[in-house]
Amino acid sequence: MRITGFRALTTVQEWGRAVGDANGVFADGVTEVPIVLVTTDEGITGVGMGSHVQLEAVFAAIEGEDPRSVTALYDRMQRQTFKAGHAGAVSGTIGAFDTALWDIKAKAAGEPLWRLLGGRDRAVPAYASGLDIGLDDEELVAAYQAYAERGMRAAKLKGGLDVERDRHRLALVRDVLADTGGVSRPGLMLDANECWNRKQAVRYVSELERTLDLIWVEEPVRRWDAEGLAAVGCGVRAAVAGGENLSGLEQFRGLLAAGALDIVQTASVWGVTHFLRVAALAHAHDLPVSPIGTHPVGLVHAATSVPNHLSTELQIIQPPVGVAVDVRVEDGAFVLGDSPGLGIVVDEDAVAACSARPTTVAYDGPGVRPERAGQRMPAAA
Incomplete structure (x- = not known):
């Protein structure tokens, strides 16, 4: 079995209420969910959820490989990005591919993971x-x-x-x-x-x-x-x-x-x-x-x-x-x-047909550290 390609999709999670933390809130309760689908020459497709940052660069480490060698391929993906760093969002991309490979490995064995x-x-x-x-x-x-x-x-x-x-x-x-x-x-x-x-x-x-x-x-x-x-x-x-x-x-x-x-x-x-x-x-x-x-x-x-x-x-x-x-x-x-x-x-048709998208922009949500975080002087803290 060999890895032949991938597809990147983006759907949404509809919470039905505001979600967030001390750093910010998604008031409309809609958050994006990136998905990576990894395909093989035997028709088995694996699903992973995670970042879409540097997808092509990370995929180069596993293209043509046997997806069942998943732990070795995880290290190959890390080596592929080591110079610029494999932390943060890039690690999320590695994690999405890694999860998809585990999905393929278990599907090939005919067992739940x-x-x-x-x-x-x-x-x-x-x-x-x-x-x-x-x-x-x-x-x-x-x-x-x-x-x-x-x-x-x-x-x-x-x-x-x-x-x-x-x-x-x-x-x-x-x-x-x-x-x-x-x-x-x-x-x-x-x-x-x-x-x-x-x-x-x-x-x-x-x-x-x-x-x-x-x-x-x-x-x-x-x-x-x-x-x-x-x-x-x-x-x-x-x-x-x-x-x-x-x-x-x-x-x-x-x-x-x-x-x-x-x-x-x-x-x-x-x-x-x-x-x-x-x-x-x-x-x-x-x-x-x-x-x-x-x-x-x-x-x-x-x-x-x-x-x-x-x-x-x-x-x-x-x-x-x-x-x-x-x-x-x-x-x-x-x-x-x-x-x-x-x-x-x-x-994939339902994902493509989904028109909902978050109204909170990426630079103004819970993922952004507030300017005064750790420097406030609340009376009880």
Whole structure:
């Protein structure tokens, strides 16, 4: 079998509500979803979701290769881009191709990816994560009511700008999970998306912990600040989570050596091979790993095969426009199906016919760090 080509598509995720974090909000609730389809000479097509940056340059590393050599091809793609750097958006392109190759490999074997990777249990524990900072109280309760009805027992909220507002919102979600889900003690997490400095982080979280029990605080300071993350960990009761924006295995080394992370995270956009390697590194440090992402299906499959998986982020239940996925959400878990590969089917006609596009421009959304981030002086932080 040989790789013959690829097609790049872009569809959208329609959230039906505002989504965002401390850095910004997509007010219209429409976000783009880049898709890469990799074709072979045996008619098997693999699906990956991720960046479209430098597609041609990255594809040159795998064109004509046997897609079943996926882990070796992952390294070839990294070598292809090493001089300019394979981090950031380029790593997202590598991850999209990598995920598509795993899809092909499992389809060729006639098995779902979770089975091919050696998974035993098709049910993967999940937690709710609504990208919810732009919601009012009524909208917040409605959003997490839907998660609770799927059995979610833990939730992660976006916050970091107003400690009393965050306390109120966390309590609302706690009560929703308790009342609807029948959970006596729901798990609560807070994601600050790197909006604090070290002292702000400790003061802010310590204030919340006077009345709330947090499982973890996510990205309290900059993603690479090993000393700062370790200092926050020593100053609060909650665990410190991070790593979703680290796009190479080498970027985790200093953080783990410094004891900076209690929960090691990886983003679905970086691909399956990256996740498996980070999970192994975390396991060597006796740390749990937790996948992050809007569409984490590749990592949900991979999570079944690692011994230190904790829980996977569930952001939205319905798939993007023109995409169908053989996975359901029930009893607080992703439940994977038996379709070969990832179980993803892309309706290219439906994607082409979709006219919806985000109104929030790329340089004015949650992906842009605010000018005063980490330099504000809120009264309670």
